[in-house]
Amino acid sequence: MFKNFWYAVEFATDVVPGKPKRVKVLGQQLVLYRKNSDNSVVAMSDLCVHRGAALSDGEVKGDCIMCPYHGWEYNPAGEVTKIPAHPDKGIPRKARIDSYPVQEKYMMVWVYMGDLPEEERPPIPDWSAVDDTDTYAAVTGSFLWKSNYERILENGVDVAHTPFVHGGVFGNPEKPEVPEFEIEESPWHCKVSVKLNPPKSKGLWGLINPNKQDLANRPQVPVSTTWWLPNMILLEVDTPMGAMKIFDVNIPIDEETTLVKFIALRTFFKGKWADRDAKRRVFKVLYEDQAIVDAVRPELLPFDLSDELHVKSDYNAVLYRRRRQQLIDMGWSVEGNTIVGEGPARVEARVIPSPIRKEVPELASAWNFKEVRSREIKAGIQEKEAAAKDVAAARKPKGAVNGAAATTKNEDVKA
Numbered sequence: 001m002f003k004n005f006w007y008a009v010e011f012a013t014d015v016v017p018g019k020p021k022r023v024k025v026l027g028q029q030l031v032l033y034r035k036n037s038d039n040s041v042v043a044m045s046d047l048c049v050h051r052g053a054a055l056s057d058g059e060v061k062g063d064c065i066m067c068p069y070h071g072w073e074y075n076p077a078g079e080v081t082k083i084p085a086h087p088d089k090g091i092p093r094k095a096r097i098d099s100y101p102v103q104e105k106y107m108m109v110w111v112y113m114g115d116l117p118e119e120e121r122p123p124i125p126d127w128s129a130v131d132d133t134d135t136y137a138a139v140t141g142s143f144l145w146k147s148n149y150e151r152i153l154e155n156g157v158d159v160a161h162t163p164f165v166h167g168g169v170f171g172n173p174e175k176p177e178v179p180e181f182e183i184e185e186s187p188w189h190c191k192v193s194v195k196l197n198p199p200k201s202k203g204l205w206g207l208i209n210p211n212k213q214d215l216a217n218r219p220q221v222p223v224s225t226t227w228w229l230p231n232m233i234l235l236e237v238d239t240p241m242g243a244m245k246i247f248d249v250n251i252p253i254d255e256e257t258t259l260v261k262f263i264a265l266r267t268f269f270k271g272k273w274a275d276r277d278a279k280r281r282v283f284k285v286l287y288e289d290q291a292i293v294d295a296v297r298p299e300l301l302p303f304d305l306s307d308e309l310h311v312k313s314d315y316n317a318v319l320y321r322r323r324r325q326q327l328i329d330m331g332w333s334v335e336g337n338t339i340v341g342e343g344p345a346r347v348e349a350r351v352i353p354s355p356i357r358k359e360v361p362e363l364a365s366a367w368n369f370k371e372v373r374s375r376e377i378k379a380g381i382q383e384k385e386a387a388a389k390d391v392a393a394a395r396k397p398k399g400a401v402n403g404a405a406a407t408t409k410n411e412d413v414k415a
C-alpha cells in the first residue's frame with residue numbers, strides 16, 4: 001500500500017452535514033465531517049491524542065469536532081482548541097493530530113494521504129466524463145471485497161480473462177485471442193485499447209440485432225482498460241448501442257480488504273428506469289471476478305516480477321508492477337499493520353504523516369503519534385530474502401549443481 005497519493009474514500013453525498021463519518025484506508029481510520037461554515041469536508045486521523053477514542057463517534061461543533069470521551073475539541077487543522085476539564089490551563093503543543101488535504105471531485109471525496117507539498121503530489125486523474133451529465137447517465141455502487149486491492153486492480157485491467165470469467169456477458173469464449181493493442185502511458189497511468197469480438201447478444205439486444213448473431217457479422221467493439229496509480233481503473237466499451245465507462249476505485253482498507261466504489265456511465269437507455277439494470281450488470285461482473293480473485297495465491301502481489309509468468313497480454317499489469325517497485329524504492333509504501341490496532345502495533349499508534357509535518361518544521365516535536373513505517377519495508381523484504389537464501393544454501397545436498405533445479409521464469413514481457 002502506498003502513501004502520498006490522493007485516495008477517493010467516499011461518495012460525496014454520503015458525507016452528510018452534522019454526521020461524522022468513519023472510513024478506513026491504508027490500514028488507518030479517518031474521520032470525515034462537513035464544516036458548518038462552508039460545508040467543505042475535513043479529513044483527520046480518527047484517533048484522539050488524549051486516550052485514543054474515535055473522533056468519528058463524536059460530535060461536529062461549528063467547524064470543529066468534539067471527542068466523545070472527554071470532550072476535547074479539534075479544529076479542522078487537527079489542533080485541540082478546548083480541553084473542558086481544564087478550561088483555564090494552556091493547551092499542550094502536542095495536543096494535535098494529522099489533518100489531511102481534501103478535494104470534492106467527480107462525485108467523490110478525495111483525501112491526500114501523505115506529506116508532500118502540493119506541487120509534488122501525483123494528480124487526481126481526469127474523470128471529467130463523470131461531471132458530463134448531459135452525455136451520460138450514472139449509477140454508483142460499493143462492493144466490499146476480501147482480497148488485496150492490487151490483485152483486484154490487475155484483474156480489472158486484464159483483457160485476456162474476459163472470455164473465461166465473463167463469457168457471455170462481454171467476454172467471448174469463441175474468440176479468446178487478444179489482438180494487437182494500443183498503449184498510452186504516463187508515469188501515473190497506462191491505457192490499453194483493443195478491438196474485441198463481442199459475444200452473442202442475448203435477450204432484448206439479441207432481438208434488436210437478429211442478423212448479428214454469427215461471429216462474422218458482429219461488429220468489433222472497441223474496449224480500453226486504464227489503471228492510474230495507485231488504485232484506480234476505468235473500463236470503456238463502445239457498444240453499437242452507445243458508450244459505457246466504468247470508473248472504479250479500489251480502496252485498500254488494509255492489505256487483505258478492499259472497498260470497491262464504482263461510477264458506471266452510459267450514453268444509452270439513460271432513463272431512471274434503466275438504472276437498476278445498469279447497476280446489476282456491474283455487480284454481476286464483480287461477483288464473477290470475485291470468485292476467481294479470492295482464490296488467487298499468493299494473496300498479495302509478489303514483489304519480484306519473476307515470481308509469476310507474464311505474457312504479452314499482461315503488458316499493463318507488468319507496467320503496474322514496475323511502477324509499484326519504483327514507488328517502494330522511493331519509500332512510499334506503508335506497512336498497514338503498523339497502524340493502530342493491527343498486529344504488533346496493538347500498543348503503539350502510527351499514522352500516515354500529513355503535509356503540515358514537513359511544512360512547519362518547528363512542529364517536529366509536536367507529534368505524539370509516530371509516522372507509519374515505509375522505507376524499512378524494502379529493507380525488510382531484502383533481509384528476509386537473504387535469510388531464506390542462506391537457509392536454502394545450508395540445506396543443499398553436497399555435489400548439487402548450482403541453480404540446476406531452478407525453473408526458467410519469464411523476467412520480462414516482449415510486447
Ligand code: FES
Pocket residue numbers: 048049050051052053067068069070071072
Ligand atoms: S480520549 Fe478524546 S478527549 Fe479523552
Ligand SMILES: [Fe+2]
Pocket residue numbers: 155156161162165166285289
Ligand atoms: Fe473481470
